Amino acid sequence: MTMQTTGYNFAYLDEQTKRMIRRAILKAIAIPGYQVPFASREMPMPYGWGTGGVQVTAAILGHSDVLKVIDQGSDDTTNAVSIRKFFGKVAGVATTTKTAEATIIQTRHRIPEAPLREDQTLVYQVPIPEPLRFLEPRETETRTMHALAEYGLMHVKLYEDIARHGHIATTYAYPVEVAGRYVTDPSPTPKFDNPKMDMCAALQLFGAGREKRIYAIPPYTPVRSLDFEDHPFAVQQFAEPCALCAARGVYLDEVILDDRGKRMFVCSDTDHCEERRAAGHHGAMLDTAPQAIAGTR
Amino acid sequence: MYVAVKGGERAIENAHRLLAAKRRGPTDTPEISVEQIDSQLALSVDRVMTEGSLYDRGLAALAIKQARGDLIEAIFLVRAFRTTLPRFGVSEPIDTAAMDAERRVSATFKDMPGGQVLGPTFDYTHRLLDFTLATNGEAPPSPAEADELVGGMPRVTDLLDAQSLIERETDDGAEAGDLTREPLDFPADRDLRLQALARGDEGFLLALGYSTQRGFGRTHAFTGEIRFGEIEVEFAPEELGFAVPLGRISLTECQMVTQFTGSAEQPPQFTRGYGVAFGQSERKAMSMAMVDRALRAKEFDEEAKSPAQDEEFVLTHSDNVAATGFVEHLKLPHYVDFQAELQLLRRLREEHAEREDDGMREAAE
Numbered sequence: 001m002t003m004q005t006t007g008y009n010f011a012y013l014d015e016q017t018k019r020m021i022r023r024a025i026l027k028a029i030a031i032p033g034y035q036v037p038f039a040s041r042e043m044p045m046p047y048g049w050g051t052g053g054v055q056v057t058a059a060i061l062g063h064s065d066v067l068k069v070i071d072q073g074s075d076d077t078t079n080a081v082s083i084r085k086f087f088g089k090v091a092g093v094a095t096t097t098k099t100a101e102a103t104i105i106q107t108r109h110r111i112p113e114a115p116l117r118e119d120q121t122l123v124y125q126v127p128i129p130e131p132l133r134f135l136e137p138r139e140t141e142t143r144t145m146h147a148l149a150e151y152g153l154m155h156v157k158l159y160e161d162i163a164r165h166g167h168i169a170t171t172y173a174y175p176v177e178v179a180g181r182y183v184t185d186p187s188p189t190p191k192f193d194n195p196k197m198d199m200c201a202a203l204q205l206f207g208a209g210r211e212k213r214i215y216a217i218p219p220y221t222p223v224r225s226l227d228f229e230d231h232p233f234a235v236q237q238f239a240e241p242c243a244l245c246a247a248r249g250v251y252l253d254e255v256i257l258d259d260r261g262k263r264m265f266v267c268s269d270t271d272h273c274e275e276r277r278a279a280g281h282h283g284a285m286l287d288t289a290p291q292a293i294a295g296t297r
Numbered sequence: 298m299y300v301a302v303k304g305g306e307r308a309i310e311n312a313h314r315l316l317a318a319k320r321r322g323p324t325d326t327p328e329i330s331v332e333q334i335d336s337q338l339a340l341s342v343d344r345v346m347t348e349g350s351l352y353d354r355g356l357a358a359l360a361i362k363q364a365r366g367d368l369i370e371a372i373f374l375v376r377a378f379r380t381t382l383p384r385f386g387v388s389e390p391i392d393t394a395a396m397d398a399e400r401r402v403s404a405t406f407k408d409m410p411g412g413q414v415l416g417p418t419f420d421y422t423h424r425l426l427d428f429t430l431a432t433n434g435e436a437p438p439s440p441a442e443a444d445e446l447v448g449g450m451p452r453v454t455d456l457l458d459a460q461s462l463i464e465r466e467t468d469d470g471a472e473a474g475d476l477t478r479e480p481l482d483f484p485a486d487r488d489l490r491l492q493a494l495a496r497g498d499e500g501f502l503l504a505l506g507y508s509t510q511r512g513f514g515r516t517h518a519f520t521g522e523i524r525f526g527e528i529e530v531e532f533a534p535e536e537l538g539f540a541v542p543l544g545r546i547s548l549t550e551c552q553m554v555t556q557f558t559g560s561a562e563q564p565p566q567f568t569r570g571y572g573v574a575f576g577q578s579e580r581k582a583m584s585m586a587m588v589d590r591a592l593r594a595k596e597f598d599e600e601a602k603s604p605a606q607d608e609e610f611v612l613t614h615s616d617n618v619a620a621t622g623f624v625e626h627l628k629l630p631h632y633v634d635f636q637a638e639l640q641l642l643r644r645l646r647e648e649h650a651e652r653e654d655d656g657m658r659e660a661a662e
Contacts, residue, residue, distance in 0.1 A: 008381065037480035042380040046373065047622030049629065072633045079629050081305045109633045127623065138609055140483050165645055171637035190637040210619045212480040236640055254636055268633055 011058040011091040017041055021059035021214070025205060028216035033178030034146070035129050040212040050083055051209030053106045053125035057087065060121060060205070061104060066094045068102035073110035073251065073268035080108070099271050109172075111193040113250050113272040116202035118219060124187040126208040129215060131175045131185040151183050154226065162231055171236070177224045178217055192235045192251045197223040242267045243285035244294055245276035255293055266293060320365050334358040343576025344368055348617065349375030350477070350496050352546050352575055369498075373618045380477070387473065389531040389540050393550045394452050398526035400577075403453045405519045405554055411450030414443070416525065417577070453522040454552045454569065463554060463567040483609055490592055490612065491585075495573060497615030499581045505605040506587035514591045514603030518570065521554035525577050549574050551582035555590045558597045568597060 009015065017039075024038035043051040061067065067087055071080040075097040083106060084095050096102050099112045108125040116122060128134075132142045135153045145151070154175055161169040168174075174191035178184045186194060187206060197204060197217060204217040217223060227233035241248045243264040250272065252265040264285050267273035274295070277286070286294060321328065335342055335358040345357040349372045357375055364370035400416025403409060429435060457463040473488040481489060494502060509516055527547045531540040551572040559565030570590025572582035592608055594601035604610055614620060 012381075014381065014383070037482065039477070039479050041477075042373075042376040042618065044377040046625060047619045048624075048626030049622060051622075072630050076305045077630050078305045078309055081309055085306075108629075109631070127626070139613075140609065166648060169641060169645075171641045172634040188631075188634050190633055192637070210623055236637060251633070252636070253632055254639065268636075 008090050010063075011061045011087065011093075012044070013041065013055065013058045018059045021055055024214045025056065025059065025216060028205070028214050029203070029218050031182075032217055032221050033176075033182030033184040033215060035208075035213040035215045037212055038214050040209045043209065045082065045086070047210035048127060049079060050106070050108060050125040052207030052211075052214070053108070053123050053209075054083060054086070054207070055209055056123050056205050056207035056214060057104060057106050058091075060123075061087065061091055061093060063091075063093065065103045066096050066101055068096050068099065068105045068271075069107075070105065070110060070112070070269075070271075071108040072253075073112075074270040076270065097271050098275075099269075109188050109190075110251070110268060111189055111196045113247075113267070113269045114275075115196075116200060118201045120202040122200075122202050122204045124189075124204065124206045126185065126187045126206045126211075126213070128173075129185055129206065129208040129211050129213040131173075131183050146182060149181065154183060155228075158226060158228070162228070167231065168227070168233075174233075175226050177226060179221050180224075183226070184215060184217075190236060190251060191225065191233075194223070194225045194233070195235065199223075238265060240265055242273060242276075242283050244283040244289060245273045245281045245286070246283040247273070247276055247281070257290070264289060264293070320363070329362060331355060331358045331362055334361050340577060341366075341368060341371075343574070343578050344499060344581070345371045345375055346575040347578050347581060348372045348496055348498065349379065351375050351379040369617050369621050373621070376618050384475075384478070386532065386534070388543065389533060390468070391528050391530060391548075393524065393528065393548075394450070394455065396450070396524055396526045396528045396550075398450055398524045399547075400526065401450060401522065401524040403520065403522045405453060405521050409451075409453060409456060410448055411446065450524070452524075452552065454554065457521070457554065457567060461564075461566070464569060466569065481612060483612075485608060485612060487589075487593070490608065491571065491573075491589060493612045493615055494585045494588055497585070498617035498620065499578070499584065501615050501617070501620075502584035502588050503580060505591070505611060506584035508603065509587055509591050509605045514594065514601070514606040515556075516553075516568075516570065516587065516590045517556040518553040518587050518590065519555070520583065521552040521569075523549065523551045523579055523582065525549040525579070547576050549576065549578050549582045551579070551586045553583070553586040553590055558599075560598075568593070 021038060024036045028034065028036045040052065040055060043054055045051060045054065057067070067084065069075065069080045069084040071077040074080065087093055088095055099105065099114045103119060104121050104123060105112065106123040106125065111122065130139070130142050132145055132154060135157055136142050136145065145153070158168050158170070161167070170191065172190045173185055173188040174194055175183050176186050176194060176197065186197060199220050199222060200217070201219055203219055206215045208214070225233040236251070238252045242250065242252060244266050247267055251268045253268045255264050255266060257264060335354050338361065341361055342354055342357045345360055345368055346352055346354065349357060349360070356378065357371065360371035360374040361368065364374060398414060400418060401411060401414045403413065454463055458465060474486065474492070476489050476492055481493065485493070508514070525547070527545045529545050530543045532543045533540040553570035553572070555568045555570055557565045557567045568590065570586040572584065572586030572589065574581045574585070588605055588611060591603070591605040592611060594606040601607065
């Protein structure tokens with residue numbers, strides 16, 4: 001799997017393109033949360049399937065890097081497998097499923113449960129980088145709104161949620177304010193993960209290929225989820241622990257076991273779950289869960 | 298189970314093996330060759346080259362074969378190949394008046410220098426299924442020979458221009474932009490708009506062009522001219538200082554002559570819409586020309602409130618590779634976000650039920 005295919009440059013993109021992307025990344029780091037336009041290339045996987053993240057990873061990847069790719073928190077979902085194999089093929093870098101071993105983690109929809117370190121970079125795949133897009137479809141308008149820090153529309157939206165439902169009804173891609181300035185889309189991670197972005201030790205890079213935008217949250221940057229004094233931001237709580245590793249305070253996936261409503265809840269972060277099980281933690285259904293869920297015991 | 302916690306890798310491999318077998322089809326029928334696709338499905342090749350933004354018949358035919366005839370998938374394959382190619386520079390502007398035209402028709406004049414040349418066209422055919430083709434019937438009769446063209450074939454718009462009846466287009470010498478190298482910015486200049494339209498999805502542009510005919514941004518278009526044929530492309534390398542021919546490409550050009558405007562300063566004139574595509578892609582070139590004109594609404598102080606006149610709407614949604622990727626990404630697992638929505642929905646339903654209960658109790662009391 002780590003055999004490099006000839007005919008393409010290291011990590012697929014040519015060096016000029018990588019330089020162009022690195023310039024965009026540097027600008028993004030200099031202006032935390034600001035969306036930097038970049039000349040996104042066509043990639044050999046479809047737009048909307050992580051081309052932004054793949055381009056960012058390709059631009060920062062070095063020979064000594066260890067790459068981890070997750071989708072929905074899992075290393076074994078089809079698209080994560082596909083992207084990991086892509087870099088194994090075109091860059092020949094070492095890949096891993098262990099969060100602690102990775103230097104670059106490309107992710108879709110989750111932030112790993114284990115705290116990230118200064119020597120790690122988290123690369124997010126972003127479908128719609130503009131947090132204001134569904135309030136205002138026009139780029140020319142939203143750009144002006146960001147320039148003027150005119151975020152009233154977003155607060156009105158959150159307020160209307162409270163008026164209608166009693167609480168804010170945004171559960172993922174929950175808008176954040178980065179370094180006290182730009183309102184930023186955290187990508188469609190569940191809001192459960194938002195607090196992990198705040199003062200994170202790792203560099204967080206966001207790539208949106210189809211929308212041609214890169215943005216960044218430098219290490220140790222304050223990231224605040226938008227809320228109101230009387231309706232403070234709160235993350236999802238799960239009533240029961242992981243059925244496999246008994247973890248609490250982690251994000252869980254619901255797995256339907258039969259057609260009579262039998263369900264189980266398991267860690268979304270599969271590496272975290274495996275590490276815990278290896279350390280001797282034992283969930284209620286570890287011995288009875290189907291093998292497709294629990295893996296080899 | 299397509300997203301089992303384990304085993305995704307083997308499932309993908311198996312799916313791709315199955316795909317390869319399906320692409321080949323039953324082995325007792327002969328395999329279709331790239332040359333056959335190039336020559337007998339030539340219009341598919343033309344479309345893939347146009348929207349793939351790469352003039353290479355062989356690669357486009359290969360892409361169609363690999364994509365099992367799915368043209369958008371083929372366009373995607375060509376684009377992903379094109380993106381890895383180095384860019385040497387920009388060719389000299391092509392002179393379509395010097396085209397070796399196989400077809401040239403104008404709807405605005407009965408006759409003009411160079412004449413009406415129908416060429417190979419579906420127009421005026423009766424759309425009746427030809428069952429002899431199903432049995433690999435008779436060889437078609439050999440095509441008739443045309444008389445030698447004398448006196449060239451000037452563009453109809455140039456003839457109008459000579460009488461100042463149509464807006465004059467001049468080269469301001471500025472280098473044309475390239476949206477594959479620089480991100481598209483709004484408002485976009487016409488060069489970038491035309492590039493986006495040339496790469497844009499034929500069906501999308503067809504529908505938008507059609508919408509302008511039905512009152513959503515009317516431009517009163519006339520087909521000034523459509524021409525299709527071969528033309529030489531020249532490139533001037535910096536170190537050489539003069540242009541050298543790179544080769545010949547075939548392309549279709551459409552110039553729409555649209556409603557006239559005038560102002561206090563300017564006498565009334567016809568305006569233009571421009572369309573161009575590789576190979577014989579008339580529908581695409583015509584649609585493109587109509588949408589190009591519709592997008593120029595602001596330039597002519599026209600009220601712009603229809604989709605075809607809305608630059609952001611048109612240009613951000615015309616690329617079928619981007620569109621198909623994002624639409625089809627909905628096939629990817631989204632269970633983490635769905636879980637978040639599921640949780641919220643259950644909570645909202647619980648709260649709703651509690652409110653109902655309270656209401657019932659109050660009513661009973």
